Amino acid sequence: MTKRVEKSEKEWRSELSDTEYRVLRKAGTERAFTGRYHDEKRHGTYRCRGCGIPLFSSDAKYDSGTGWPSFYDVVDPTHVKEEIDRKLFMTRTEVLCSVCDGHLGHVFPDGPQPTGLRYCINSAALDLDTDADDSQDGAA
Numbered sequence: 001m002t003k004r005v006e007k008s009e010k011e012w013r014s015e016l017s018d019t020e021y022r023v024l025r026k027a028g029t030e031r032a033f034t035g036r037y038h039d040e041k042r043h044g045t046y047r048c049r050g051c052g053i054p055l056f057s058s059d060a061k062y063d064s065g066t067g068w069p070s071f072y073d074v075v076d077p078t079h080v081k082e083e084i085d086r087k088l089f090m091t092r093t094e095v096l097c098s099v100c101d102g103h104l105g106h107v108f109p110d111g112p113q114p115t116g117l118r119y120c121i122n123s124a125a126l127d128l129d130t131d132a133d134d135s136q137d138g139a140a
Contacts, residue, residue: 024102032067035123
């Protein structure tokens with residue numbers, strides 16, 4: 001089990017940009033097609049911007065056409081947790097980092113096989129660790 005990360009609001013504010021703080025700590029959402037990873041093509045591992053735990057592999061990333069990075073599976077199911085979100089007059093399933101409780105996005109049951117899931121995740125909640133051979137040649 002990974003050790004939990006708990007920080008004061010002051011610490012979070014000093015470590016995250018305004019957008020990252022609003023998304024991760026206040027359950028905000030980026031506008032569609034504005035996040036740095038919505039059209040990312042490099043291979044690697046997407047980690048939580050708040051604590052660094054691996055969340056998604058580029059192998060599970062696909063273009064859902066929604067304007068947010070979308071994945072059909074997680075690296076490890078113990079690295080995320082889900083909660084019911086009834087904001088905005090609808091019921092959705094919120095996805096949170098299980099280590100730092102950072103808001104990542106939402107998961108929907110309309111993704112591709114093999115899982116049928118679409119993890120719709122904010123770029124501001126992620127950091128991409130690229131595979132060494134993809135970091136050259138400007139592959140994006």
